[in-house]
Amino acid sequence: MAQIDNDKMVMFEERCRKAGLKVTHQRKAIYQTLIESKLHPSADQVYRQIKRSISTISLDTVNRTLQKFNELGLAFTVEGSGEARRYDGNMHDHQHFKCIKCRRIIDFHHGEFDDIDIPPAIAKIYKILRKTVYFEGICDKCK
Numbered sequence: 083m084a085q086i087d088n089d090k091m092v093m094f095e096e097r098c099r100k101a102g103l104k105v106t107h108q109r110k111a112i113y114q115t116l117i118e119s120k121l122h123p124s125a126d127q128v129y130r131q132i133k134r135s136i137s138t139i140s141l142d143t144v145n146r147t148l149q150k151f152n153e154l155g156l157a158f159t160v161e162g163s164g165e166a167r168r169y170d171g172n173m174h175d176h177q178h179f180k181c182i183k184c185r186r187i188i189d190f191h192h193g194e195f196d197d198i199d200i201p202p203a204i205a206k207i208y209k210i211l212r213k214t215v216y217f218e219g220i221c222d223k224c225k
């Protein structure tokens with residue numbers, strides 16, 4: 083495992099402990115699969131990957147665990163509706179481009195998008211927890 087992943091695993095274990103969540107072998111495997119994937123996988127994709135090494139794991143466990151990670155700020159769901167929820171373990175500032183043909187979700191980073199202003203009319207009504215810029219289109223491979 084690369085050094086950067088070791089640091090992330092330490093951070094992960096600390097975050098779980100603080101939240102009173104037991105650091106189990108399964109939870110570690112789910113988190114590691116998520117952060118190593120560049121595909122913004124759905125719960126089903128994470129499940130299929132992990133099942134190769136942990137045959138007893140269930141899709142339901144993976145689903146619930148990913149949602150828990152979401153609540154703890156260890157992952158978030160990528161926007162876009164009408165299909166399975168996709169998860170992202172990359173917590174650095176970044177934005178997404180999604181190809182409507184092959185459904186790839188690609189990370190990009192444009193510094194000016196990190197701190198976009200919330201229109202006052204929106205801020206008055208809603209509590210904003212996360213801001214993001216999201217592009218949809220056709221990727222280089224599908225074009």
Ligand SMILES: [Zn+2]
Nearest residue numbers: 181184221224
């Ligand atoms: Zn594409």
Ligand SMILES: [Zn+2]
Nearest residue numbers: 170172176189
């Ligand atoms: Zn991402």
